[in-house]
Amino acid sequence: MNLVLLELRKALATPIVVVMIGACLAFNLLLMFAGGHPRSELQVVNQMAESLGFKIDAQFLTANQVAANASGDEERAVRTYYANRMKGIDNLYHHLDLNQVATAQINMHQLTGAAAQTVRGEYAALGVRFKQIVADGEYRTLFFDGKLYRMHSLLFRTLFGAMIFEIIILVVMMTGFLVNYEFEHDTSHVAYTSRRGRRMIRDKLVAALLATTIVSIVIMGTTLPVYFHAYNYTGLWHVPISSAFNAEYSLPYISWWDLSIAQFLAACVVLTYGCALLFAGVAFLVSTWIRNSYLVFVASAIVLGVGVALPGLMPNSSNLVFLSEFTPFTLILNPHLWFMESGAFTTFKFYEIWTFAVWFVLLSLLSVLRIKRFRTQNL
Amino acid sequence: MRIVWYEIRKAFNWRILLLLALIAVIMYQLFISFYFQHFPNGRPESDDYKLGVALVNKYGNVMDTSAFNQFKLSYDQDVKAADQYIQTRPEFADAGIHNYAEFKNVDAASTEQAQNLHGKVLLTDQADVFWKLQSEEYWIDRYEHKSQTFYGNNTVAASAVPGRIERLQQVVTSKGRMSILPYFVVNNYMNLIEMTAVLIFFSVIVLTGPIYMRDRRNKMIHVQYVSRTGRRLLSKKTVAALISTFVLVTIELSVFFMLYARNKTSMFFASSMNSFMNDRVLWFNLTFFQYIVLTVVALYVLALLVTLLVVWMSSISPNTLTLIGMQVLGAFLAARYMRYYLMTDIGDIRMAPFIHPLAYLLIIIGIATLTTLRWRRERRLDIQ
Numbered sequence: 001m002n003l004v005l006l007e008l009r010k011a012l013a014t015p016i017v018v019v020m021i022g023a024c025l026a027f028n029l030l031l032m033f034a035g036g037h038p039r040s041e042l043q044v045v046n047q048m049a050e051s052l053g054f055k056i057d058a059q060f061l062t063a064n065q066v067a068a069n070a071s072g073d074e075e076r077a078v079r080t081y082y083a084n085r086m087k088g089i090d091n092l093y094h095h096l097d098l099n100q101v102a103t104a105q106i107n108m109h110q111l112t113g114a115a116a117q118t119v120r121g122e123y124a125a126l127g128v129r130f131k132q133i134v135a136d137g138e139y140r141t142l143f144f145d146g147k148l149y150r151m152h153s154l155l156f157r158t159l160f161g162a163m164i165f166e167i168i169i170l171v172v173m174m175t176g177f178l179v180n181y182e183f184e185h186d187t188s189h190v191a192y193t194s195r196r197g198r199r200m201i202r203d204k205l206v207a208a209l210l211a212t213t214i215v216s217i218v219i220m221g222t223t224l225p226v227y228f229h230a231y232n233y234t235g236l237w238h239v240p241i242s243s244a245f246n247a248e249y250s251l252p253y254i255s256w257w258d259l260s261i262a263q264f265l266a267a268c269v270v271l272t273y274g275c276a277l278l279f280a281g282v283a284f285l286v287s288t289w290i291r292n293s294y295l296v297f298v299a300s301a302i303v304l305g306v307g308v309a310l311p312g313l314m315p316n317s318s319n320l321v322f323l324s325e326f327t328p329f330t331l332i333l334n335p336h337l338w339f340m341e342s343g344a345f346t347t348f349k350f351y352e353i354w355t356f357a358v359w360f361v362l363l364s365l366l367s368v369l370r371i372k373r374f375r376t377q378n379l
Numbered sequence: 380m381r382i383v384w385y386e387i388r389k390a391f392n393w394r395i396l397l398l399l400a401l402i403a404v405i406m407y408q409l410f411i412s413f414y415f416q417h418f419p420n421g422r423p424e425s426d427d428y429k430l431g432v433a434l435v436n437k438y439g440n441v442m443d444t445s446a447f448n449q450f451k452l453s454y455d456q457d458v459k460a461a462d463q464y465i466q467t468r469p470e471f472a473d474a475g476i477h478n479y480a481e482f483k484n485v486d487a488a489s490t491e492q493a494q495n496l497h498g499k500v501l502l503t504d505q506a507d508v509f510w511k512l513q514s515e516e517y518w519i520d521r522y523e524h525k526s527q528t529f530y531g532n533n534t535v536a537a538s539a540v541p542g543r544i545e546r547l548q549q550v551v552t553s554k555g556r557m558s559i560l561p562y563f564v565v566n567n568y569m570n571l572i573e574m575t576a577v578l579i580f581f582s583v584i585v586l587t588g589p590i591y592m593r594d595r596r597n598k599m600i601h602v603q604y605v606s607r608t609g610r611r612l613l614s615k616k617t618v619a620a621l622i623s624t625f626v627l628v629t630i631e632l633s634v635f636f637m638l639y640a641r642n643k644t645s646m647f648f649a650s651s652m653n654s655f656m657n658d659r660v661l662w663f664n665l666t667f668f669q670y671i672v673l674t675v676v677a678l679y680v681l682a683l684l685v686t687l688l689v690v691w692m693s694s695i696s697p698n699t700l701t702l703i704g705m706q707v708l709g710a711f712l713a714a715r716y717m718r719y720y721l722m723t724d725i726g727d728i729r730m731a732p733f734i735h736p737l738a739y740l741l742i743i744i745g746i747a748t749l750t751t752l753r754w755r756r757e758r759r760l761d762i763q
Contacts (some may be wrong), residue, residue, distance in 0.1 A: 185698075305401075
């Protein structure tokens with residue numbers, strides 16, 4: 001254990017890691033406030049939900065009307081705006097046909113044959129869930145108007161997208177550095193002939209995974225509190241993510257489960273950490289083949305690039321095109337669409353879970369094999 | 380000189396070359412190929428492109444008032460062709476459409492039959508004659524309103540940059556304003572050169588990074604310091620890095636322009652960037668070709684500055700982790716901001732005219748200072 005901690009210190013005590021974390025946090029602040037989201041207007045929505053509840057029913061509408069009459073200019077304007085917007089939401093949800101969405105997706109991506117059939121299957125399954133959203137009135141809930149403020153995109157696309165990349169860059173850097181440290185500092189002849197010897201590679205992996213955990217906690221643990229301090233969500237934590245007001249484009253967000261904002265956020269945090277672990281695994285494997293941490297970093301970036309480019313090279317008629325999407329490299333691209341409808345290629349109920357699980361097992365197995373191989377390898 | 384040559388040879392070793400090739404292929408596939416494969420991008424852009432090419436062939440790069448009047452006459456001819464198209468097909472008469480003017484006025488208030496026919500002719504049949512007319516109307520409209528700029532009523536134009544309003548007034552009455560240069564040709568080039576710039580920055584950063592690290596890792600520095608060249612080695616390495624970058628940028632840009640030639644935009648090269656069909660106005664009079672040269676020169680300068688910065692990073696990093704960290708920060712700034720703020724936006728009237736010279740001056744002074752200080756320190760540095 002002591003060795004693991006010492007390894008961990010090697011990575012985290014380097015000044016550049018601290019500087020980079022600082023730069024990441026500064027950049028996140030920039031992203032958070034550059035959009036100029038009107039905080040006082042958002043606060044009114046929050047108050048509406050806190051005092052009247054977030055379920056939109058007749059009682060809500062009457063009470064909102066009363067509150068609007070008794071308040072100041074801005075609050076009245078906001079309350080009236082939302083009251084008007086609420087009139088239109090039933091219409092969309094009662095007329096939306098997901099089979100048409102499937103057809104549009106198939107045409108857009110020019111899919112044929114088995115691939116087109118799969119897409120129809122995905123949207124048929126989603127249609128069942130959508131009927132439930134309509135029947136339960138899950139969509140008739142109050143949230144910051146997505147068409148006006150795009151708060152879902154701000155948090156889960158912009159901010160989470162940035163955080164994932166920041167964490168992954170740091171993780172890959174540190175993993176490559178730790179694994180090749182002895183070779184690059186000419187200590188390999190001493191370190192690997194010691195009593196601990198070549199088993200040390202396992203300590204290095206454990207230290208890299210610990211570093212991953214710490215970096216994830218620091219980046220998410222500072223960015224998210226600042227975000228929720230700036231944009232108050234107190235009355236809205238239990239609003240379903242599939243709320244009609246969360247919708248930002250013509251097709252609303254349709255989640256596979258009845259997740260509240262708080263649950264969705266928790267799931268995203270966990271999956272982000274999961275992705276960070278997967279990338280630590282990828283970097284570890286690359287490091288066991290390439291003994292130069294500079295090249296390890298570049299090679300890992302290339303692996304990411306290949307993974308992202310792969311689906312574009314698959315034939316549009318076969319199911320291979322879906323298989324190529326089940327990788328951590330495409331998973332990290334759209335955090336705002338995790339656990340919900342996300343276009344032709346990834347709208348599977350357990351897409352995120354399968355991707356993580358399969359890759360976790362795969363990378364773990366390969367890592368164990370590489371660690372065993374390392375014991376007998378020619379250094 | 381021999382040492383410089385050895386350093387260049389070391390920089391271009393096969394492993395780095397392989398990585399550079401992979402980076403180029405992936406970035407091309409992900410970010411660049413789109414702008415080659417989809418130019419002009421669908422309709423009506425392809426119709427506008429055809430029209431632009433035809434106009435340049437007919438009137439040259441500048442369409443003066445008499446040429447414009449001729450163009451309007453040919454538009455009237457095309458309207459007649461469309462009328463004929465309509466009159467020879469009975470389904471139009473059934474829907475209550477007897478000529479082009481009536482066809483054009485089909486809107487939400489028209490009968491459903493007329494709306495369906497309108498959609499069918501344009502979207503399903505893709506009847507060229509109507510698309511062409513639509514393009515011609517758009518061009519005529521923009522030519523007739525050429526005294527209005529994109530920034531005309533914008534707060535940007537009214538803000539307190541001295542000379543901006545005068546420049547806009549001067550541009551709209553100039554001959555250059557009458558030249559033919561569609562906005563999507565310029566935008567397509569900008570998108571391409573910006574993404575190519577990102578590729579070049581990344582390549583240069585990867586190529587230059589190991590220049591000092593490699594020798595430090597092999598403990599070669601000690602041997603090199605006691606040689607005749609001694610500590611002047613860093614300056615030789617710097618020169619080698621600059622030459623390597625120059626070679627790499629030249630190769631990548633050559634490939635880029637060979638591919639770009641297939642977009643077939645050379646007929647617009649002599650047109651002014653201040654054309655009535657372009658969305659941008661520049662502080663100075665440049666043709667499209669001169670603008671391309673300007674961006675290429677800027678790209679070379681930026682790539683060389685990035686190289687100097689990376690040499691500095693490489694020479695002060697105690698380990699690869701530090702080097703990679705600094706390079707990532709540099710690559711991020713270059714990819715996110717440099718590619719347009721310091722390249723394609725040069726001369727744009729939305730910015731104050733002195734911004735770009737000033738920015739370049741400050742960056743050059745900054746990097747030159749870093750490099751000189753590092754060279755001086757190198758002479759007295761303790762051996763680790």
